[in-house]
Amino acid sequence: MSKTVDDPLLSLEDVSVEFKDEPLIEQALPDNIVERFGLGESPVKALDDVTVELAEEDALVLVGESGSGKSTLGRTAIGLQESTEGSVKYDGYDIDAVREGEHAGEVYFEDIRRALQIVHQDPGSALNPYRTVKSTLSQPLKLWYPDLDLNDRRERIRRMLQTTGITPAEEYMERYPHELSGGEQQRVAIIRAMLVEPDVILLDEVVSALDVSLRVDVMDLLLELQDMFGTSYIFISHNLTNARYFADKADGRVAVMYLGNIVEIGSVEEVIGDPSHPYTKILKWASLPLDPMEGRETIPEESPIMMEDPPDPADPPSGCPFHEACPKAREACRNEEPELLSADDDTDRLVSCFREDEHHEYWNSEPIHDEERDIPL
Numbered sequence: 001m002s003k004t005v006d007d008p009l010l011s012l013e014d015v016s017v018e019f020k021d022e023p024l025i026e027q028a029l030p031d032n033i034v035e036r037f038g039l040g041e042s043p044v045k046a047l048d049d050v051t052v053e054l055a056e057e058d059a060l061v062l063v064g065e066s067g068s069g070k071s072t073l074g075r076t077a078i079g080l081q082e083s084t085e086g087s088v089k090y091d092g093y094d095i096d097a098v099r100e101g102e103h104a105g106e107v108y109f110e111d112i113r114r115a116l117q118i119v120h121q122d123p124g125s126a127l128n129p130y131r132t133v134k135s136t137l138s139q140p141l142k143l144w145y146p147d148l149d150l151n152d153r154r155e156r157i158r159r160m161l162q163t164t165g166i167t168p169a170e171e172y173m174e175r176y177p178h179e180l181s182g183g184e185q186q187r188v189a190i191i192r193a194m195l196v197e198p199d200v201i202l203l204d205e206v207v208s209a210l211d212v213s214l215r216v217d218v219m220d221l222l223l224e225l226q227d228m229f230g231t232s233y234i235f236i237s238h239n240l241t242n243a244r245y246f247a248d249k250a251d252g253r254v255a256v257m258y259l260g261n262i263v264e265i266g267s268v269e270e271v272i273g274d275p276s277h278p279y280t281k282i283l284k285w286a287s288l289p290l291d292p293m294e295g296r297e298t299i300p301e302e303s304p305i306m307m308e309d310p311p312d313p314a315d316p317p318s319g320c321p322f323h324e325a326c327p328k329a330r331e332a333c334r335n336e337e338p339e340l341l342s343a344d345d346d347t348d349r350l351v352s353c354f355r356e357d358e359h360h361e362y363w364n365s366e367p368i369h370d371e372e373r374d375i376p377l
């Protein structure tokens with residue numbers, strides 16, 4: 001069952017983000033957007049009318065190809081990226097309004113920045129090479145807890161290093177990043193975020209740069225820390241295997257993204273175990289199975305679908321954003337954009353496809369693509 005969100009900690013309602021010549025606030029534009037599409041006269045719609053919520057001690061896993069909007073959604077949810085349209089609320093407060101100084105006396109933007117943290121993909125570049133582990137981890141404590149003295153800070157850092165298996169802690173405190181393995185660097189980056197007791201951490205491809213053997217260790221550590229501290233996670237991954245593992249263990253939801261839209265969201269059993277949206281099915285086909293002994297379903301070699309890049313977000317197609325590649329597309333899909341609706345089954349999942357509505361005109365319209373292009377989804 002997909003976890004329902006009765007009392008959301010974070011809520012995004014009809015949120016869109018467009019990039020023009022410059023990013024909207026001080027944060028850098030995600031590299032993958034710039035590399036793939038550049039920035040020209042036309043605005044790039046990186047997020048298109050997205051609505052999603054996150055509860056306390058929740059986990060939302062975002063999957064999709066590079067440039068699908070995962071990082072933009074994550075960064076917008078934690079206030080690092082300003083939205084162009086819609087509202088993003090933390091604990092009921094509109095983050096952009098708080099950023100502008102509204103609700104002063106009740107909540108300040110600094111409180112939100114502390115409560116909503118991020119861990120990046122590459123800990124090597126996220127850690128200052130000239131600072132020891134102790135110095136790196138002291139910085140957020142000095143910033144957010146100025147009343148702590150040197151001994152208090154040292155003790156908090158020592159305890160977190162021990163908790164996360166970086167021992168002997170006293171010795172590691174004096175090391176520099178280049179004296180740590182990739183897995184140890186990522187643990188230090190996670191500790192840096194955890195030390196300020198956040199409500200939500202955005203984990204942006206945090207295991208992607210690690211050896212396969214270390215990925216499960218780091219994901220397990222994150223899950224243990226969630227149990228200890230009750231933190232909510234937004235876990236971003238282009239890798240369906242990692243997404244499935246994390247969402248399953250965290251009892252979280254999986255949201256599949258395509259061209260700035262969530263096209264399917266639900267529990268891991270629903271979305272990855274038995275996908276409904278044509279794009280999710282293709283993603284699953286293209287992924288390695290969790291169990292290497294488990295056979296992978298055959299991807300038709302002649303299918304042009306797998307060879308096509310997603311459309312240019314600066315010039316998105318009309319209608320369903322997936323219709324140019326979708327093997328199930330019909331004429332109706334060219335004209336109207338599907339909304340996220342309850343799936344036409346007994347699950348809690350939401351799916352953005354006309355095929356979920358048995359009364360939609362889709363069923364009476366002509367297929368767009370040639371018969372030979374069709375694959376048995």
Ligand code: SF4
Nearest residue numbers: 320323326333353354
């Ligand atoms: S609405 Fe049409 S084009 Fe879009 S996913 Fe469904 S069948 Fe494919």
